[in-house]
């Protein structure tokens with residue numbers, strides 16, 4: 437069973453709501469914010485230079501291309517959500533910040549062609565503004581998304597759960613380092629070796645450090661809960677709060693639905709795909725800095741699973757919350773994993 441330190445049910449007052457923190461600086465980075473190399477390499481994140489850098493075709497019409505495509509050969513849901521949020525954000529003024537989005541994945545995305553994003557300016561209110569975005573391929577919607585933006589408004593109401601107590605990312609191994617360890621096991625089945633090598637060859641623009649690696653890889657039945665540190669690969673830098681939300685939308689769909697499979701190591705997903713994805717942004721954060729992703733699945737049934745997640749800044753501030761339902765069609769595993 438997975439342990440979560442002191443859990444997340446306690447309420448504290450230490451949340452740092454946007455009205456208090458228009459800047460993305462965290463206290464320990466203020467003195468050296470211009471040093472890209474201290475984050476995660478001096479290369480700009482491909483998420484910013486390519487994936488989330490949409491081409492404007494016409495007013496409220498954009499085109500997005502792909503970077504990493506999962507083995508399923510359908511587009512990664514996080515990419516479509518992230519790009520849809522970029523498109524929505526382009527038509528709202530600078531003083532409005534995304535606070536929530538709600539999406540349905542209605543068709544599989546085709547990795548062979550780009551995606552068009554058509555933005556409908558649903559409403560511009562006094563403090564809230566809503567956009568609807570349709571992601572289109574082959575003339576048909578693959579995703580429908582509603583995103584809402586809000587002006588910063590101060591309030592005395594401030595609370596949040598407490599971040600689970602876990603080892604810092606510096607004390608944990610990346611997924612790639614863990615895979616190298618598994619690959620060095622002498623009794624590793626050839627099929628597993630091939631699978632792991634394929635994973636290594638993936639160019640996922642996200643870095644991950646699982647807090648409990650065996651749980652992450654579903655080796656034994658575990659509670660449907662997982663914790664991992666996550667950040668965009670490469671440097672993004674301070675500045676654009678909206679952009680960090682779009683990167684977080686991309687990141688938040690990664691390995692999320694798999695949380696619902698953790699109690700069932702004797703089954704593998706024959707067909708799995710996210711059906712919907714919702715996010716709420718609570719505080720400013722940097723998506724190129726380590727954030728703790730706390731994922732849990734309160735329910736599975738009827739070939740579907742529900743997952744919920746919290747993205748924590750490493751200083752304990754709750755950055756965002758996520759929810760997703762996915763279709764999960766499984767079949768029994770014939771050979772146990774030898775990782």
Ligand SMILES: CC(C)(COP(=O)(O)OP(=O)(O)OC[C@H]1O[C@@H](n2cnc3c(N)ncnc32)[C@H](O)[C@@H]1OP(=O)(O)O)[C@@H](O)C(=O)NCCC(=O)NCCSC(=O)CC(=O)O
Pocket residue numbers: 510511512513514541542543544545689691692693694706707708709710711763765
């Ligand atoms: C969810 C949908 C498949 C529902 O569409 P339909 O209702 O028409 O589809 P369906 O359920 O009838 O069939 C879908 C596939 O399941 C197969 N299928 C049907 N019944 C089955 C059963 N009982 N057991 C096993 N498989 C079954 C079908 O043959 C088909 O495979 P086949 O298609 O091979 O013929 C679609 O809306 C969709 O593709 N939405 C997009 C989902 C998505 O791409 N999400 C983002 C990526 S996932 C992601 O990013 C997160 C993640 O991976 O974790």
